[in-house]
Amino acid sequence: MSDGSSGAEAQSLTFVVDEREFGVDILRVQEIRTWSPPMPIPWAPAWVKGVINLRGDIVPLVDVRERLGLAPRTPGEFTGVVVVRNRRAEGERVVGLIVDAMSDVVSIPDDVVKPAPDVGGAHDRSSRGIAVLHDKLVTLLDVDALLEGLGVDR
């Protein structure tokens, strides 16, 4: 966390979903929690798992797996929640992202981020790009695009 000042790289919190690595801008992460069963919201889409009590605030949980169109899975012992700040026109809101497991905090230089090729997936728009690191690929997620439409009455 020491040299975020170089400007040419950004830090990402990475996590695992469906055996692949994803990352979100660490500046958007408020905290990390273990999963606990949420209160389901009536008539919410399947990727919205419900709400939890976060120190007195009502915070919705979004399953990243199902949001990305991947097969659902019951929460296990490593299931975690990344609490992020979602910016939108109406103001900032706090949302929990359910992930299979936490991974790491990595510094990603701008020049290793490649634009994501279009593969016609369910939520391409939420990918900011692919970071090509020496040992792995990390899909960088745009938190705001990922959470677009959350809480909109259908």
Next chain:
Amino acid sequence: MSAAALQERLLSTFLEESREGLGRAEAALLRMGTGAGVDEIDDVFRAIHSLKGSAGSMGQPGVAQVAHALESHLDGLRRDRRQPDKGLLKVMLQAIDGLRALLDDVAAKRPVDLALAASLAQRVERVDAGGPPQPAGWVLRFTPPEDLLSRGLDPLRLARAVAELGPTRVRADLSRLPDFESWTGAVSMVSWEFFVDGSVGQKNLEDVFDWVDGGWSLERKAASDAAAPTASPVARAAAAAAPAAPETATIRIPIPRIDQLMNMVGELVITQAMLGELDDDGPIDAARAARLREGLSLLARNTHALQDGVMRLRSVPLSVVFGRLPRLVHDVAAQLKKEVQLAMTGETTELDKTVIERLGDPLTHLVRNCLDHGLEHPAERAAAGKTPSGMVSVSAWQKGGEVFVEVADDGRGLDYDKIRRKALERGLLPVGAAPSPEVLTRLIFEPGFSTAEAVTDLSGRGVGMDVVMSNVKQLGGDISVTSTPGQGTRFLLRLPVSLAIIDGQLVRVGGHTWVIPLLSILETVQPEASQLARMGAGQVMRLRDQLIPSVPLAPLLGMPAERPGSLMVVVEGDGTPVGLLVDELLGQQQVVVKSLETNYGSVRGVQGATILGDGSVSFILEVGGLTRAAGLSQEAA
């Protein structure tokens, strides 16, 4: 605090105080208009005077200008202990509307409409102040010849001489002043207009200016100058001022309330200290357990007192809303050419600030409705053996955790025949139906339902009784109507004291706990098989002499039912009772309403979330929305 934040705070205080002051001034003016004591003028003067002062220091010249113009008139009235006449009263009320529009501009950080301010000020200045000694006046225009000063004539002395003759106002025209560089003390570039009281003789005025060769003219001012043709900007101001229910971000609290709160916090600290003494590693024996229990019960009491205290901070008296009504009644009665007396009681009843803010529109609509539809014209009233002037009463009182607001008139009452005809026309009733008065009464809350013969200016605003009803329902309240033909109509609003904490019934559905507001529950029953009948996909339950639709709650919430619900919570849906089958009835408790919209959005049938004693989240159901979604509304008729 940064300079910007300080400025922001000053501005919001300025806006709040100014709006309050205008409200006070308006109310006092209206009381004077209905013949109350002339002493009210002091209130009006003080309010406008301090508005002028604070507008000046906040850098709001437009507001200050209008306030100044008003102040001059008020000062005159105050000095002479005189009532304003109808014309002056009207212009002053319009100026107050205009000032509100200007303040709205300031609040919205829009550029203040200076042209509007100028025309308002001009209009107020021009209006004839009225009163006995002033049938008309003189206008003396004086443009001094350039050599005036070198001839040793002092314009100031002339002005003083005019002022000695009688009440005089002077306006200086500075438009001919040259640039600073070309300024010379030897030439007079200023011209003046003297408005002199009509009681002053023409000869006396002419004598003053006898020494001045030319450059002045004297004319008689007609009394009708008051009706200057500047109606359009004022009308615009009035229109702009009408809908805006400005959102005030601040609240003013009497110091004793804060002191009370401090005391409670003091108690809490003592309790905490007492409990803290027990917090060592010693064993919990009987004596310590007793002290612990005592401490916990103290803590519960402190918490409860603190909760009440904080809730009371959010309480504001209903007078905030009631204060608008005299003006409304005054204006609407004049427009409808009806005579109306307004009686208000219970203005000091307190309600949560949010409830008060959202109550304004429904309440003014109900009052307007009474005037428009309820009360008859004086001739019609006289023919029915009533006093020519109608009576509208607005009263409020608190009972338990609810506040009641009643709007009643002594007019013609609901015309059930007309409602029935209209309902048949619109297909709201089956042909040949003979519904009860209760059912007909409910129809007036249907969207787009109006029995008004013609769409008047008043009822053509697109706000109907349906909006009134839904506003009140959103606040967790309800409206009931009673009407006696020929004797009047009475609307009774039932409102919760607070939106922040509600009494709830906890129920279990689909393996989760949900909260149903106690206010919307009629009763809970365990129906026997003999009380139930199938009807299509649904069920009907016989409850005493009534058949009510009943549905399992689980599917309405998109949840699987754990087991066939055997307990029924009978709730007041949209006007009709509906039975909701739940899996289990849990306890009743007060719950703190938390916003679901902050981090998520609005959910149909849910009015908010809450956190239960065990830390888990539960949803507070909004029964009207639920039953509407299930298509269970309005079926009982």
